[in-house]
Amino acid sequence: MAILESSGRTAAVAPRPVERLCYAIGALLVLSGLAHLAVFAVDGGPWYGPVSWRKPVTFGLSFGLTLAALTWVTSWVRLGVRARTVLLAVLAVDCVVEVAGITLQAWRRVPSHLNMETPFDTAVAMSLAVGGGVLVAVLSAFALAAFRHRPSGPEGMAPAVRAGFALLLVALLSGAAMIAHGVLLTRTGHQEAAYRSTAPLKPLHGVGLHAVLVLPAVARLLSRTTWSATVRRRTVGAAIACCTVAVLAAGLWALVSP
Known part of the structure; x- marks a missing residue:
């Protein structure tokens, strides 16, 4: 949600389209995590280990909450509208790719990370690793902006x-x-x-x-x-x-x- 400041006070304005999209995607990822918690309750199996329903649950919840949180938190960061829009869009796509890869492998009953048993598993594992690199780059850009210019609020x-x-x-x-x-x-x-x-x-x-x-x-x-x-x-x-x-x-x- 964008923030306006006037005379030392803060006021919220209507979210921009990219913010609404990020909030919607974040909510869907959280729902995905909760849905897989229900799957775990029905299907059972181990909670820990490289192959378990824990991964789509925790990653869905974590990525969903993180995407929504960063959409809100970056509204206080002094950053150009276009730059923030691009960064948030890339972040949203990256979150979807990460959760989708992990969820796919959970349903295939194979590990998601570090799994190079087959060419397909290797492609998924590498896409998750690359996605992690993209995440670091995007969030580093937000962090740099936060430290270059004092955040508002x-x-x-x-x-x-x-x-x-x-x-x-x-x-x-x-x-x-x-x-x-x-x-x-x-x-x-x-x-x-x-x-x-x-x-x-x-x-x-x-x-x-x-x-x-x-x-x-x-x-x-x-x-x-x-x-x-x-x-x-x-x-x-x-x-x-x-x-x-x-x-x-x-x-x-x-x-x-x-």
Whole structure:
């Protein structure tokens, strides 16, 4: 949703077409995740492991929420309308491709990531890896814009947006590390080890991924209170500190895990 500022106040304006599209796609991805949770309840099977209904559930929910969150959060980022429209459109397409590939492989009862057993499986795995690279590029562009120009919004929104993007990039880098390490193991003939190798970094990836929604949401909710600007700013700072500690703890866990 686009934001206008006047005399220190903020007001929402009607979403642009690309924003409406992103919100709609985000909702569909979330519904896909919930639908596959119902499939899991009926079909059963393992929840963990490279072949399970957990993957279309968690990826559908995560990508749907992330797409919707970034559509909203980037409305506070000072970026040209055309550039933001292109970036959001690419992000939406990428989210669909990622979730679709993972869901397809779940229904085929084969692993989605790091699976190079057949040419088709390799094509899916590589498309997911390339999609991850596109995700890093798009979100890095948004992060760069957030740090180049102070984001707009109520008290505390600027540091919340910047910290959210910083922690999001940590999550994306941890995801890239999982894929790179897994591909290396796969290429050297250690397929089962490749599947297991992603486990230590998953908490770091998950915790950092949603900070970009949580922190700006805290700042927005605080703007609706009667608290002073100083109290709101300090509360946002405390939330940033908590998220940072959680990411550091997840990173430490990844280092000490066998």
